Each structure stands twice: as C-alpha cells, then as structure tokens.
Amino acid sequence: MQSDVDKRFTRMQKATGLHLAMEAEETLQRLKEFPDNPEPMAYFYDLFHNLYKNGHTLPTDKKIIGTMCLQVPDELIYAAGAVPMRMCSGAYAYDQVGAEFMPAKSCPVVKATTGMLHVNQTLWGESVASVVVPTTCDQKKKCAEMLKDMGYPVYILEMPSAKDSDAARFYWQESVKKFALDLQQITGTKITSAKLQAVITDMAESSRLFRKLNDLRKAKTPLIFGKDIFLVTSAYFIDDLTSWQQAVRKLIEDLEERHKNDIAISNRQAPRLLLTGSPPIFPNLKVPILVEQAGGIIVADEVCSSNRLLYDTVAYDETNLNDMVPALADRYLKPCTCPCLTPNTDRNRKLEEMIKSHEVEGVVYQAFSGCLPYEMEQKQISNTLDEVGVPMLYLETDYSNEDLGQLSTRIEAFIESIKARRRKK
Amino acid sequence: MGNFRKAINHANISRFRLYLQAASFVLLIYGGYLAINIGDQLPTFGCIFSDLRGGSCYLYGFQHQMGSPWSSYLSGRGIGMLVGLLTFIGFFIVFNKAWCGFICPLGTIQDWLTGLRRKFGIRYSNYSEPVFQRLSKIKYILLALLILIPMAIGNSFFGLPKLDHDFGIPFCMICPGRTVFPLFSGDFSQLALDMSSITKMVFTTLGLLITGLFLAGSFIKKRFFCLFCPMSAFHYIFAKAALLRLSKDGSKCTRCGNCYRACDVGIRAIADDLDHKNIVKDDCMMCFKCVEMCPEEGCLEVKFLGLPIYESTEEGFFKRMQRLNNAK
Numbered sequence: 001m002q003s004d005v006d007k008r009f010t011r012m013q014k015a016t017g018l019h020l021a022m023e024a025e026e027t028l029q030r031l032k033e034f035p036d037n038p039e040p041m042a043y044f045y046d047l048f049h050n051l052y053k054n055g056h057t058l059p060t061d062k063k064i065i066g067t068m069c070l071q072v073p074d075e076l077i078y079a080a081g082a083v084p085m086r087m088c089s090g091a092y093a094y095d096q097v098g099a100e101f102m103p104a105k106s107c108p109v110v111k112a113t114t115g116m117l118h119v120n121q122t123l124w125g126e127s128v129a130s131v132v133v134p135t136t137c138d139q140k141k142k143c144a145e146m147l148k149d150m151g152y153p154v155y156i157l158e159m160p161s162a163k164d165s166d167a168a169r170f171y172w173q174e175s176v177k178k179f180a181l182d183l184q185q186i187t188g189t190k191i192t193s194a195k196l197q198a199v200i201t202d203m204a205e206s207s208r209l210f211r212k213l214n215d216l217r218k219a220k221t222p223l224i225f226g227k228d229i230f231l232v233t234s235a236y237f238i239d240d241l242t243s244w245q246q247a248v249r250k251l252i253e254d255l256e257e258r259h260k261n262d263i264a265i266s267n268r269q270a271p272r273l274l275l276t277g278s279p280p281i282f283p284n285l286k287v288p289i290l291v292e293q294a295g296g297i298i299v300a301d302e303v304c305s306s307n308r309l310l311y312d313t314v315a316y317d318e319t320n321l322n323d324m325v326p327a328l329a330d331r332y333l334k335p336c337t338c339p340c341l342t343p344n345t346d347r348n349r350k351l352e353e354m355i356k357s358h359e360v361e362g363v364v365y366q367a368f369s370g371c372l373p374y375e376m377e378q379k380q381i382s383n384t385l386d387e388v389g390v391p392m393l394y395l396e397t398d399y400s401n402e403d404l405g406q407l408s409t410r411i412e413a414f415i416e417s418i419k420a421r422r423r424k425k
Numbered sequence: 426m427g428n429f430r431k432a433i434n435h436a437n438i439s440r441f442r443l444y445l446q447a448a449s450f451v452l453l454i455y456g457g458y459l460a461i462n463i464g465d466q467l468p469t470f471g472c473i474f475s476d477l478r479g480g481s482c483y484l485y486g487f488q489h490q491m492g493s494p495w496s497s498y499l500s501g502r503g504i505g506m507l508v509g510l511l512t513f514i515g516f517f518i519v520f521n522k523a524w525c526g527f528i529c530p531l532g533t534i535q536d537w538l539t540g541l542r543r544k545f546g547i548r549y550s551n552y553s554e555p556v557f558q559r560l561s562k563i564k565y566i567l568l569a570l571l572i573l574i575p576m577a578i579g580n581s582f583f584g585l586p587k588l589d590h591d592f593g594i595p596f597c598m599i600c601p602g603r604t605v606f607p608l609f610s611g612d613f614s615q616l617a618l619d620m621s622s623i624t625k626m627v628f629t630t631l632g633l634l635i636t637g638l639f640l641a642g643s644f645i646k647k648r649f650f651c652l653f654c655p656m657s658a659f660h661y662i663f664a665k666a667a668l669l670r671l672s673k674d675g676s677k678c679t680r681c682g683n684c685y686r687a688c689d690v691g692i693r694a695i696a697d698d699l700d701h702k703n704i705v706k707d708d709c710m711m712c713f714k715c716v717e718m719c720p721e722e723g724c725l726e727v728k729f730l731g732l733p734i735y736e737s738t739e740e741g742f743f744k745r746m747q748r749l750n751n752a753k
Contacts, residue, residue: 317681349676
C-alpha cells in the first residue's frame with residue numbers, strides 16, 4: 001500500500017519524465033530544422049532521443065560515478081573500473097523540481113542537477129556508486145550537502161579557489177591522490193599504473209578529436225554550426241568513450257570532405273561569434289540555436305561543457321602512479337578557466353587568443369541568472385574585449401522558454417550591428 | 426620543405442638527445458683513444474683528470490689562471506687568459522645551454538641514473554618552489570668562490586697572507602667529475618684521500634662526500650647536481666647573447682603546465698612566465714622536453730640565429746604521447 005507521499009512522488013516522477021521527453025524532443029526538432037545537417041550528427045540526435053524517450057535512462061549498466069564540474073579526473077574513475085557520468089543537467093523539467101530545494105535565485109544548473117537526482121533516486125539509486133562534487137562554486141558545495149541528505153553517497157573533492165601558488169597546486173594534488181585511493185574503496189578495483197596509462201591515452205584521443213573539430217571551426221568557410229558542437233560535447237557527458245570517439249571521427253571525416261569541396265553549412269558571410277559564460281548543456285541549447293537561427297555562426301566557445309572540458313591534455317613524464325596522478329591533477333587545475341578561481345585572467349587571455357585564431361567578430365556572453373561568478377566576471381571580460389575591439393552581447397537567461405522573444409530580438413540586433421560594423425570597415 | 430619541417434616537429438627529440446649524449450660521452454671520455462681532443466676550454470664537463478679525454482672543462486684552466494698575481498693579468502699571461510675566455514665563450518655562444526642537456530657527460534650520468542630509477546619503478550623526489558629558489562643561488566656562490574679562492578693564492582686580499590697552492594683548483598677538488606670520469610677508463614686513483622696536507626685532505630674528503638651525494642642525489646632527483654653547478658652559473662652570464670634560443674609566445678600559452686611537469690630541473694617560469702620571449706633560465710639545460718610536451722602550435726620554439734628549427738605542435742604532441750604509451 002503506497003502512502004500519499006509516495007503516490008505524489010510517483011506522479012511527479014511520471015510527469016517530469018513526460019515533460020523531459022517533450023523538452024528533449026523539441027530541442028532535437030529545432031536542431032534538426034537547420035538545413036543540410038552533417039549526416040554523422042544523426043548519431044547524436046538518436047543518442048539523446050533514446051536517452052529521454054521513456055523517462056531518463058542511465059546510459060550504461062556498469063557502476064556509475066556521477067561527477068559535478070569538469071575538475072573530477074575521469075581517468076581515475078575509468079581506471080578504477082567504473083564509468084564517469086557528468087551530472088550537470090540542462091533540463092528545465094528538472095530545474096523546476098530542483099526549485100523545491102533551493103532559493104528561486106539559485107543557478108539553474110545546480111537546481112536542475114539536484115532535481116534530476118531527486119526525481120531519479122528510486123530508479124538510479126543502486127547504480128550510482130558515488131556523486132563526486134569538487135568544491136568549485138558555493139552553490140555546488142551546498143548542493144552537495146543536500147544530495148548527501150537525500151541519501152546519495154556524496155564524495156567531496158576538495159579544490160583550492162586559486163591555482164597560481166604552489167600551496168594551491170600541492171593541496172589539489174593531495175586531494176586528487178586521496179580521491180584515487182578512496183575510489184578504489186568505492187569500486188573495489190585497484191588502480192594500476194598500466195590501467196591508468198591506457199585510460200590517459202584513450203582520453204587523450206578525445207582531446208585530440210575535439211581539437212580537430214576546433215581546428216575545423218577555424219576555416220573561412222563555415223563547416224559546422226555551434227549548436228551541433230554543443231550537442232556533441234553534451235553527449236561526451238554521458239556517452240561511452242569508444243562510441244563517442246567513433247561518432248566524432250565520422251563527423252570529422254564528413255567536415256573534412258566539406259572543407260575540401262568548399263561546402264559551407266551556412267551563409268559564408270555569417271558573422272563569426274564566440275560563446276562564453278554559463279554552460280549550454282542539452283536540452284538547454286536555447287541561446288546557440290537562437291544565435292544561429294538569426295544568421296550568426298558560433299565558431300568558438302569557452303564554456304565548461306565544451307572547450308574547457310575537452311581541450312586540455314595530460315602530460316606525464318614517468319609511467320608510475322606517483323607521476324601520473326599528480327599529472328592528472330595538474331591537467332584539471334592549471335589550465336582551468338572556471339570563474340570560481342581567482343585570479344582568472346587566463347580566461348581573458350584564452351578568449352583573446354581564440355578571437356585571433358578563429359577570426360571572431362563578436363562574443364555572446366551567456367550568464368544563467370543566479371550564476372554569480374559568471375555574472376560578476378562579465379565586467380572583466382567586457383573590458384578585455386573593449387581593448388581588442390570586439391563587441392559583446394551579454395545575455396542573462398535561464399532554462400525556461402519565457403524569454404525567447406526578448407532574447408531573439410536582442411540577438412538579431414547584435415548580429416545586424418556586426419554586419420553594419422563590417423560595412424564601415 | 427613543409428613535410429620536412431613537419432617530420433622534425435613530430436620527432437621525438439628526447440630519443441635523439443639520448444643518442445647524442447651517448448656519443449658525446451664516448452667522445453669526451455674516450456676521445457683520446459681516437460686521438461681526438463677538442464681543447465681545454467669546453468663549456469662542459471670533460472675532465473682534465475681523465476687521461477683519455479677528448480676535451481676538457483674550461484673551469485680547470487680558468488681557476489689555474491685566476492691564481493696569477495694581479496701584475497700578470499696585464500702582461501702576456503693576460504692575453505692567454507683572454508684567449509681562453511674567448512674560446513670558452515665562442516664554444517658556448519653557438520649551442521647555448523644545450524651543452525648541458527646534450528653534451529655534458531656529468532649530466533648524462535645523472536640521466537642514466539634517472540633511467541635506472543625508472544626501471545625499478547622508484548618514485549622521484551622534487552623541491553618545492555621556495556626551496557628550489559634558495560638552492561638555486563648556491564651555484565653563484567660556488568662560482569664566486571672558484572674565482573676568489575685562486576685569486577687569493579697569487580694575491581693578498583686586505584693584507585691577509587696569501588693562500589697555499591693547495592687551494593689552486595678548489596672546485597675541481599670537490600667536483601664529482603674528477604672522481605667519476607677517470608673510473609670509466611679504469612683509473613681509481615682519484616678516489617684516494619690525499620693526506621699530504623690538511624688542505625688536500627679536507628678537499629679530497631669533501632670531494633668524496635660530494636661524489637656520494639651526486640650519485641645518491643641524482644638517483645632520486647632528476648638532474649640533482651645541475652642546480653648547484655657553477656658552470657651553469659658561468660653560462661648564464663653569456664646566455665643572452667647565444668645563437669641557439671628557446672623562445673616562448675606567451676599569448677599562445679594556456680598555462681596548462683605540461684612543460685613544467687616535463688622539466689627535469691623544475692623551472693616554473695616555463696609555464697607561468699607570459700612576458701619574456703627568451704625563456705632560457707639559469708637552470709635550463711635546453712633539453713627541449715618542454716617543447717615536446719607543449720600542445721599549443723608554435724607556443725615554444727627552438728631557434729638558431731632567429732631561424733626556427735623545432736617548435737611545439739598539437740599533432741606532434743599527440744604523436745609523442747601515443748609513442749610514449751606504446752613504448753610502455
């Protein structure tokens with residue numbers, strides 16, 4: 001006999017599942033509406049369709065270690081015999097559930113993730129061996145405490161809030177070492193140097209492929225829309241490593257073919273834009289889709305769901321755990337441009353470099369309302385962009401569709417202004 | 426030309442270095458067998474105490490010359506000193522500190538010891554940044570001493586009595602090169618304690634202690650001795666004028682720290698210095714492992730007379746990491 005509370009929960013679970021499926025389908029529909037989508041993108045459209053069609057299914061039967069934020073070294077999780085799954089959610093359906101747990105002004109990523117874990121706890125409970133939360137921003141930290149109260153096995157991965165000093169670096173290295181040891185307890189599998197080395201090499205292939213995509217986006221002839229890139233990198237959160245790599249390899253082949261034959265995906269004169277700020281995560285690809293529907297093309301990005309997640313590489317000097325584990329730690333801290341770090345001038349420098357390499361004409365800054373670190377760093381970034389003479393559009397938004405009209409008007413005006421700038425030049 | 430450049434940039438320079446180091450080692454330790462001698466003013470450690478050497482270190486002659494009275498500095502002897510110094514600079518200027526990374530046999534022995542440690546799977550140790558900064562000054566103190574002590578033999582400082590001739594080559598007496606190199610040609614005489622005077626006894630004892638430290642130290646810490654090497658300090662005086670350079674384009678650097686991880690001597694500036702183009706620091710041995718480990722196109726570049734000869738590339742980085750894994 002189900003209690004009323006249980007009944008209510010089951011009803012909510014069902015309703016959220018339906019809303020989620022609709023939301024995912026709608027986003028996929030809008031992604032597919034663009035003309036001449038590269039054929040290999042079908043893999044990614046199907047992946048998300050299948051993931052959400054009957055409630056939110058887990059992508060694998062193996063033991064899952066959930067991760068929040070990109071600073072969790074996935075390599076260690078694979079080497080310990082489990083599968084990492086990035087839990088950051090972009091679903092509005094989950095965002096609404098999560099709103100029960102935290103103030104209305106909280107960041108939608110944190111709300112949606114909390115909501116997702118709440119809704120699916122009865123379904124996923126056993127499969128999620130741990131949820132690893134690095135101490136990045138305050139909201140993630142508090143979210144970790146809530147998840148713990150819900151009964152999830154939460155692992156707090158202590159991370160410094162600066163990265164320049166030796167003290168910070170060693171603190172983080174120690175933290176990652178401890179994580180490696182604790183992981184072995186959680187999964188019951190020993191991390192050996194041979195396994196870790198193989199995983200590092202395997203994951204380096206993902207970086208290599210992402211960088212290849214990144215290079216193709218430098219081409220004068222636009223070859224792929226940013227909305228598709230964000231779908232590919234959102235898939236990386238959950239997909240099997242080998243399948244993802246195969247699918248991306250096919251996509252790269254297709255794009256290289258287009259490059260050779262000089263086939264543009266959009267108008268060749270489309271203003272070249274860069275997206276930075278809060279992360280676009282499927283199904284919330286609202287801003288990229290609006291930008292590209294309005295005639296722009298996102299040729300580069302600096303967000304933690306795409307470039308920051310996949311661009312950097314691990315470099316170790318010796319093939320023993322004593323060198324490889326700190327090398328992993330360095331990879332997740334040293335080049336990181338997360339706004340929870342201070343100072344974060346590397347982010348400005350990275351943007352400047354990408355503006356040069358990808359011939360960017362304008363920057364779209366997406367800040368989720370409630371995501372204070374990004375909201376506050378806007379000033380720092382806009383000053384830098386002023387210096388290099390690239391205009392910036394600052395958009396404060398969330399996961400709902402309520403601001404679609406307002407956003408598209410502003411985006412269209414921004415794109416027109418870039419075109420006008422060109423004419424003046 | 427494009428393909429040739431690509432092939433070079435994808436190359437594994439560490440392997441090339443290994444071979445060149447071995448060849449230089451044979452040349453400098455056994456060159457005498459082949460009647461080869463490239464002189465006594467080398468900016469690297471070939472050793473005068475090794476009978477079959479193919480060339481020897483400038484510091485020996487330099488200390489010797491510094492022991493002359495002031496008056497002779499301006500006489501014919503001064504010309505000899507000047508020619509010696511210019512020869513040293515001439516040799517150095519061409520290859521810059523690559524003498525340390527590619528040629529120095531003392532460096533090579535340390536790298537071999539590191540290789541041995543790796544084979545055993547023993548962990549390495551490292552200094553923290555503040556300790557590194559402090560220790561790094563020792564080589565300048567050693568350099569000053571190896572000039573001032575001999576000077577006090579031929580001259581009197583502040584009216585103090587002149588030093589005994591036993592102080593003639595103070596650095597050689599404590600240098601592990603003196604004790605270790607002759608061993609390779611079967612000469613164990615440098616391991617003896619010289620009891621003929623107190624000074625000599627102290628120096629030879631110190632020499633043996635430092636040799637022990639050198640062997641043990643470089644087994645657990647990569648290039649342990651190089652941080653204290655006065656030759657390296659001497660090099661640095663002229664390094665700015667050298668033809669071979671390592672340059673960095675700070676705007677392309679993501680500060681990922683791969684180069685710092687790879688650096689055997691632990692130079693942090695290679696990752697964090699975004700302003701200086703010429704990135705060769707006093708402890709650098711120009712092994713170019715940093716260039717190998719850099720995944721950013723053209724961020725680190727090796728140049729000779731301004732012409733790029735080896736530069737970091739994304740593709741080269743991934744190729745090398747793949748090879749490193751295949752090699753196990």
